[in-house]
Amino acid sequence: MTNAELAILGLVAERPLHGYEIEQVIEQRGMRDWTEIGFSSIYYLLNKLEKAGFVERALRAAERGAVRKVYTLTEAGREALKNGVVAALSTPQRCYLPIQIGLANLPSLSTEEAITALTHYRDVLVQRAAGLRAKWESQMPVPDFVAAMFEHSLALINAELQWARRFLEHLETRRHQGWSFETEFIGTDRKESSDGES
Amino acid sequence: MTNAELAILGLVAERPLHGYEIEQVIEQRGMRDWTEIGFSSIYYLLNKLEKAGFVERALRAAERGAVRKVYTLTEAGREALKNGVVAALSTPQRCYLPIQIGLANLPSLSTEEAITALTHYRDVLVQRAAGLRAKWESQMPVPDFVAAMFEHSLALINAELQWARRFLEHLETRRHQGWSFETEFIGTDRKESSDGES
């Protein structure tokens, strides 16, 4: 069960929905802050969920517009949702951020360049935190679990923010010094002689 | 430039490497803590990078074993690497964690079940933090930028840990109460009557 499938399943669990409606709900709730579900993927995911037997399709005549294909959660779907939620809440997932790779390759930049880049990084985080907080406050009061979502997001953003500030301070102290190490190659103590082009 | 491509490019930048060697370095440095590069993908990625003109292939006779195809960074590659690193350090990337979706669907669980799941979540984080710290200490002293990587990872883990602890405390206070809200459906105020099966 992928992230996206679980998100769709969660929506259908609230009440029967058709594809286009799901798109609207995702948009209106600002769900794109915490999932990546493109419009183009919704029908694909609904199909997958149907094949898996987690949702059922029914046709519904509408007041206006074309006939809708409305999806309802099945018993198996409810169970799958529950399992998915338990799994999501049971095990923290590692997330692989580009910044880690950027840091691993810091030596390819001058200290100046690193400071410029990370300053921007910090500023974007500040904005993002402010944006989230504003959104939260504009919706007050929210149920506990929604508050938990906001708190979780903000906790991560603020942690990175503090880290960025500390690291920037450190970098400032050596602004004109270049990196304070020889890039020694960790790993591989094997030697190879007989080099030759071919 | 994806995460994985940037990571490979960074390794080749340190010194010319062949595919199998890259796998070994990734393994030895424990790089799988912060990137996801399967063995099966390395040659695929090297090919991509070669097509893009970022690395060049040369054959090298070896002391033992088969001839190696050694990849070297090109000028274009060095520039791409630099741009990639600047990009990675300039903009924090949102990362989409299953826990967010779990939280969004917390009402499908009882308070008890949520507490059980999140307790496990917390424990795994504790272990992960301890593991990382141990690895760091075992390598002391490390260059600044490696320390920055450890600090960044630990900052994120600890932030989630604190969040989990606070939320668990909160849940404990309402262990036998069920959720304190009606699940109201946010978004879509549209009505549809004329329902009918078909």
Added chain:
DNA sequence: CTGTATTATTCTAGTATTAGAATATCATAA
């Protein structure tokens, strides 16, 4: 000289996802 392990690369086929165009139905305005 035979079997096994190690080093090293390639190939095949599959999965998963996505963009974007195409299709279709109905309402409303011109």
Added chain:
DNA sequence: TTATGATATTCTAATACTAGAATAATACAG
């Protein structure tokens, strides 16, 4: 009646990645 826009779904083709088997060269133990 025709055009336009909103609603709603499907289709096509492509991309991106990955698992795992196949291949191959050499070393080394028995």
